[in-house]
Amino acid sequence: MFKFNFEVELDSSEDPDSVKSPIFDNEGDSKEPEPGTIKNVDWYKAEEVKPTDNLISTLDYYELNAKEIKLGNTIIKHLVAGFLLEDIKSQSNLEDLDIRKSEENHSDLIAGVYEGGAKIWECTDDLLIYLSEKLENSFWKGKRVLDLGCGSGLLGIYALKNGAQVDFQDYNKDVLEYITYPNILLNLEETLTDDEKLEFLDKNTCLYAGDWFHFTQLTIDVEKYDLILTSETIYNIENQQKLLETFAGRLKSDGIVLVAAKSHYFGVGGGLEQFSDKIKLGKVFQSESVWQADKNLKKGDFAIKIYINYIKNVFGLHN
Template structure:
């Protein structure tokens, strides 16, 4: 049994991000790219190194963060509305993908932006599932990948429970503007700047780019005990790349915990379709762990190598 508590300030009411553990709105990813049949040039993968420059904004981040407390683990994350407004106001060359998304009022721009600035409903679902079903000691000495991490809450939880965690997102600017700041917000406040950067480099790696390129970039690296991923199956055309990444990155006895909606309107993919797609291959077996029927159906599945 677990308990948690958090406060939502009135100033957060215009935030685009749903607070974890609140009953979510039914919000769907939609693709603004009408030329879906055109060849998409996906971003090459690259490792993103945290720098001290990001620490200059840490005081501002501290003032614009939400705090979640449960059991003996506390999570903090930036208010997305604050970040998005700041990005729209400034012409930052390092955050052009997020800026394009906001200007076009689209959560998905094929090959350009993949929705990483928001915390989607199924991230809340998977985080609650982890809290209810895994003791803190389960994560100790585990090597974890938060794939399609966005805000990084799933990986940050595992990190704070003792795991070594790598974070991957399609967009470099999501990692630099959202994921890495969120990880920094959850480090021990008594650490010096040098110690914070050192801890980041020892306990985590950050990777941007397309999944197939990411798998190739890291093919000779240590494999993962657990891969956590949420809201990553909406694009049917990318599902094989996702499975290939799981297969290449997972230890032989590892598990994938995947959370998703039953159907993504306007995009095509969904959990039921994905499970049927899994059955067509020979690499994985899947098990439903949790399902919700309110609003739009959502679920969590576990994947293991066969």
């Protein structure tokens, strides 16, 4: 994991939240990724996603098919991906879902269509452990948190259960409706009535689908975040500029970003070491690694380093 912060000199008369990052000075970078491995991708526009009408009525069914993760004093429940995917495939009215298309194509990634949100990736588990071991429960009180590229939403759910107000973003609306929302509900207090659960969601969370660039534009007037959590989101070099711009556009002046990722992603070219070099070249952020581990991840003799990086937005101010 690494951290990074803005390297922007700030005039004392300026409002830190209104300062425009140099990332946005290059309009070519700020709109769409430069041509490369993936070309002519029609990325989904961003939209806010509300709970489906039958979400509450299916909660008991979800409860029977959920598992638990214990992190210190915090227990997180989540749907088992295999059960969920089989359930989706069995329903003929859900044949147009992007999740279903990915299953039929036996692929976790379909450019512009599906970005692997049904799977809980390895770095998410590591970042959850890091949060539980390094941050006191009191840290989360009153914080605004964004779980970016959330998938199952476990990072945001951990923050939510410890007192933060949390927004969730994933590329696929299907993932938010059929995975993230159910997982959030599974972790609300059982004593709450159905109406109280929906009221809690309305007051404490917002869920957004779509491309990062469009998400940043959609939420331009929404209060910025104290903390952005993101895991396994740097594998596509084509999208890294948009990711950095999202950090710049959605993070408070004293906020932090925690990024968990592998040192290398086979077959797609991205990786944390490469991403760190991109940050340095941009001269906008600072970053540092605060945790790392070597793991054999089904790649023969390859041991892949997993990092957690810490990024602090200080706009030229010293820590």
